[in-house]
Amino acid sequence: MELEKLLEKIESILPKIDLTNEKVSKASVGWHLEHSLLIMNGSLKGLAMTNPDNYKPKFSIKKFVFLNFGIIPRGKIKSPKQFVPLEIPTKESIGKLLNLAKERLKAAENLSSRSYITHPFLGDLDKKTTLKFLGLHTNHHLKIIDDIFKG
Numbered sequence: 199m200e201l202e203k204l205l206e207k208i209e210s211i212l213p214k215i216d217l218t219n220e221k222v223s224k225a226s227v228g229w230h231l232e233h234s235l236l237i238m239n240g241s242l243k244g245l246a247m248t249n250p251d252n253y254k255p256k257f258s259i260k261k262f263v264f265l266n267f268g269i270i271p272r273g274k275i276k277s278p279k280q281f282v283p284l285e286i287p288t289k290e291s292i293g294k295l296l297n298l299a300k301e302r303l304k305a306a307e308n309l310s311s312r313s314y315i316t317h318p319f320l321g322d323l324d325k326k327t328t329l330k331f332l333g334l335h336t337n338h339h340l341k342i343i344d345d346i347f348k349g
Contacts, residue, residue, distance in 0.1 A: 200333070201303055201329060201336070202300075204337065209296060211231060212292060212293065213289075214227050215228030215287055216228060218346065219346040222342060223345075228287030228288070229287055230339040230343050230346075232287040232295060235292065235295035235298075236280070236281045237277075237335055237336075238335075239299050240280065241315050242299065242302035242328075244315040244316075245309055246305065246313070250311075253314045253322055255321075255324065256321050256322065258320060258321050260320060261320040261321060265327065265334070268334045270335070306325065306329070310325070313328075315328050317331065
């Protein structure tokens with residue numbers, strides 16, 4: 199699913215950010231939304247800040263499995279601190295991150311295809327791969343949210 203559609207889905211979930219289901223996740227719906235948007239905003243900002251000439255693609259089995267099968271084990275990977283919401287997410291905090299993500303996604307259209315980020319587990323990801331990663335990561339958290347809703 200393309201990122202614009204995922205952002206629309208996030209926006210539609212905003213009224214339900216306080217929902218939790220301990221059987222599914224210790225975190226609230228709002229936490230999952232804010233975390234996903236922090237990752238998205240950080241990655242899109244990173245794409246804009248790197249020098250495409252320095253892009254060094256390397257094969258990685260983790261990268262291959264993740265990008266081809268979209269597998270992220272639940273509760274197994276610890277997110278870097280800068281991508282963990284510091285406070286209880288609010289509609290306002292998530293709304294600001296959502297608007298920023300829309301702006302940065304639009305700006306990313308004009309970046310070189312060799313713009314990249316360096317992911318802590320997957321290594322260097324070019325623009326196309328970064329956008330795919332963001333879609334898979336956001337979808338992972340939206341699936342958790344769907345499971346929270348199901349109860």
